[in-house]
Amino acid sequence: MLETIPGPAVTRTIDARGSYCPGPLMELIRAIREAQVGDVLAVLSSDSGSKLDIPKWVAKAGHRLVGVTTRDGYDEIVVEKLR
Amino acid sequence: MDHIVILGGGVGGTLTANLLVKRLGERLDDGRTTITVIDATGRHTYQPGFMYIAMGGERASHLSRPEDSLLDPRVHLVVGEVDKVDPVQQTVALKWGETVPYNELVIATGCRIAPETIEHFDTEAHHFYTAEAALDLRHALDRFTGGRIVIGIAGMPYKCPPAPLEVALLIEAELRQRHLRDSAELHFCSPIGRAFTIESVSDMVTPILAEKGIELHTFFNVERIDAERKVVESLEGEELGYDLLILVPPHTGQPFLIASGLAPAPGGWLPTDRQTLQVAGQPHIHALGDATDLPLSKAGSTAHFEAPVVAERVAAAIQGRKPNGKHADYAGKVMCFFEVGDGKGTLLQFDYDHPPRPPRPNRFWHLGKIVFNKTYWHTVPKGRV
Numbered sequence: 368m369l370e371t372i373p374g375p376a377v378t379r380t381i382d383a384r385g386s387y388c389p390g391p392l393m394e395l396i397r398a399i400r401e402a403q404v405g406d407v408l409a410v411l412s413s414d415s416g417s418k419l420d421i422p423k424w425v426a427k428a429g430h431r432l433v434g435v436t437t438r439d440g441y442d443e444i445v446v447e448k449l450r
Numbered sequence: 451m452d453h454i455v456i457l458g459g460g461v462g463g464t465l466t467a468n469l470l471v472k473r474l475g476e477r478l479d480d481g482r483t484t485i486t487v488i489d490a491t492g493r494h495t496y497q498p499g500f501m502y503i504a505m506g507g508e509r510a511s512h513l514s515r516p517e518d519s520l521l522d523p524r525v526h527l528v529v530g531e532v533d534k535v536d537p538v539q540q541t542v543a544l545k546w547g548e549t550v551p552y553n554e555l556v557i558a559t560g561c562r563i564a565p566e567t568i569e570h571f572d573t574e575a576h577h578f579y580t581a582e583a584a585l586d587l588r589h590a591l592d593r594f595t596g597g598r599i600v601i602g603i604a605g606m607p608y609k610c611p612p613a614p615l616e617v618a619l620l621i622e623a624e625l626r627q628r629h630l631r632d633s634a635e636l637h638f639c640s641p642i643g644r645a646f647t648i649e650s651v652s653d654m655v656t657p658i659l660a661e662k663g664i665e666l667h668t669f670f671n672v673e674r675i676d677a678e679r680k681v682v683e684s685l686e687g688e689e690l691g692y693d694l695l696i697l698v699p700p701h702t703g704q705p706f707l708i709a710s711g712l713a714p715a716p717g718g719w720l721p722t723d724r725q726t727l728q729v730a731g732q733p734h735i736h737a738l739g740d741a742t743d744l745p746l747s748k749a750g751s752t753a754h755f756e757a758p759v760v761a762e763r764v765a766a767a768i769q770g771r772k773p774n775g776k777h778a779d780y781a782g783k784v785m786c787f788f789e790v791g792d793g794k795g796t797l798l799q800f801d802y803d804h805p806p807r808p809p810r811p812n813r814f815w816h817l818g819k820i821v822f823n824k825t826y827w828h829t830v831p832k833g834r835v
Contacts, residue, residue, distance in 0.1 A: 387745035389642040393606050396641075396671055396685065420643050427669045428686040450687075 374433040375447060378406040384441050388416040392424055395446065399430070402448045407433060413441040421446070452483045452768050455542055455552035457532055459489030459517040460497075462558035462739035462753030462760075464831040469761035471522040472833065474768060478524045483768055485525045486550065488542065492517050492529035495581075496826055498750060501613050503584035504591070505620050510581035520831040532559070535710040537732050554734050554764045557707070557720060561609065561740040561748060565699035568604055570675040575697040578617065579609065590694055591621065596633030597693030600682055603641050604672040605700030607719075609740060609748045611647060612798070614638070614698050615655055616789040622662045623791035636663065637690055639670035639682075651788070651798060654808045658790055672697060701748070703741055719743035724802065725779040727760050734767070736760045747784050754830055755783040787819035795819055 381398050383391035391412035398408050410421060418435050421444045425432045433445035454470060456463045467487050477483040495514045502508035518527050530544040535555065542550045563579045565571040578584040601618045618638045625631045638645070638659060644652040645659060645666055659666050671685040681689050682697075703718025712729060713720045721730035722742035729735040738760050739753030746752050758777040766773040773779075782802030788811075789795045795816035800806040809815070829835040 389606065389647055390745060392642060400685065423643050424669050424686075 374445065375407045377409045377445060378402070380409045380411065382411045383417075384411050384413040386412070386414065388414045388420060390414070391417040392420050395421060395444075396424075399428070399446075399448055404448055404450060407445060407447045410444045410446070411438075411441050412444065415442075418442045418444060451481065452477075452553045453551055454483065454485045454554045454556070454764060454768065455550055456485065456487045456556040456558060457489075457535075457542065458558035458560060458739070458741070459487050459492070459494055459521075459527070460558060460560050460739060460753065461750040461830060462560075462757055463487055463489070463556065464494060464517065464520050465754060465757040465833055466556055466558065466738065466760050466764075467525045468520075468522050468831065468833045469758055470765060471524050473761060473765035475524070477768070486528055487517065487521060487525055488528045488530060488532060488544070488550065489517050490529070490531045492527065494520050494831065496750075496823070497579075498610060499823060500581055500584040501578050501610075501617060502823070503581055504578040504587040504617065505624070506588055506591075510585065513581060515827060520827070532704075532706050533709075534706055535712060535735075537710070537712065537735060540734060552734070554767050555736070556760055556764060557712075557729070557735060557737040557741055558739045558753065559704045559707070559741050561701045561703055561718075562705075563699040564605075564702050567700050568672065568675060568697075570677040571604070571697065571699065574675045574677050574680075575604075575695045575699075577697060577699050578613070579699060587696065591624070594630070594634075594694055596630060598635040598637065598691060599694045599696065600637045600639065600690050600692040601696045602637075602639030602667075602670060602672055602682065603698040605698070606641055607748050608698045608701045610786075611747050611749070612651075612786065612788045614696075615646060615659075617696065618664055619658065619662065619791040620789060622664055631663075635665070637665045637667060639667045639672070639684070639690070641669070641671045643668050648798075648800070648805055650805050651808060654796070655788075655790070658811070662791070701740075707741070713743075717743075724782065726763060727756055727780055728763070736763060744782075746782060747786065749784065749786055750830070751786045752784050755785070756780055757833075787815055787822065789816060789819065 383394045431447040499513040533543045533545045576587040646652040673685040674683040707713035720737045738756035740748040759780040762777040785799045790811045794811040796808040796811045798806040
């Protein structure tokens, strides 16, 4: 059964499954550049390093980590753009 | 008659062409098969040498040769820019209007640098991704008498991943030799959470940066250059003032690949199978080198080890057989040298399943890189190593 991430609705999903570190982070960074403040982005990553790297980047960049959920063979990392 | 067309006369295209001649020589001699290389310039450039122009030990004239001097005489060379590939009609249209048909197509068109995508890059930042830019950087280093040097990466992926770290370490060594080290600050900015993408290499180089007093800034994705204040700003909100700014420019794939519907925008990297090197959904197109989207170094070494696989698979398609032997599939092999300054280097050797375990830097691997660079013309393009 899939868990549901509480919080704001996802504006855009970035499917980076099959991409290797730092690919999913770089995909998120590109999407953040294109997004508006308040947008919520979900990154799907099958690289286990993403659930460590992306939250660290989010903290440094001043955005909000909405949640990290492990799904079937991948992680879903949800980020809100704050600035 | 079967036509094999290879786009790009760099390491990947040239080596693939020459390896195909070895496999299909008889068919070429009796006219059943042709091999054509289409290259935009007609010159083969040894790009890893650019860094050494900036570091003072190399000349641009040593780094370029006519492509036809490296190709087997049985390979046709067409000098011209590609406008579009039509994978349905199996043709390549050139900008001057000629259309070249293919049965099997190999795309080895590398990537392009896009410094214009960052405002003020061209006037404020130095780089070493062309011979001219590397020479400009050399002159800037010659003029440098003290201050803050910022070295960073303004976009991923980029060619020769170790190069910016090598440049930082080589400049640090040079400044010590010129008795300028005490009047200089060195900063290295990495877009990710460590110094280098591969963790084992990052673990090797991070203590060296610390030992040499090069300050490491992680998660520094270049967003803006403020030319008036001489400050480079990151997406993450950090600012670094500079007296000398050295940035790896953003890279993209070739625009005609996007226009042809073969590679997605905006990157333009070809979706490529990890093992077969076939372009997704295109049974008659293979890709190698920097043009692919594979999670590997964009480096001549990658193309060098991919070329035998592409040659085997294309030869098999022409001969109507299944690919076989040790080059039937690509295992992700890459091997490259890594300079750490003071005449020392190390070796990065890895594949999809085995990360590099770089040996402790020593003089042997530095000399290995120098010898490899000097002997390149007689070895790699001709398939001798």
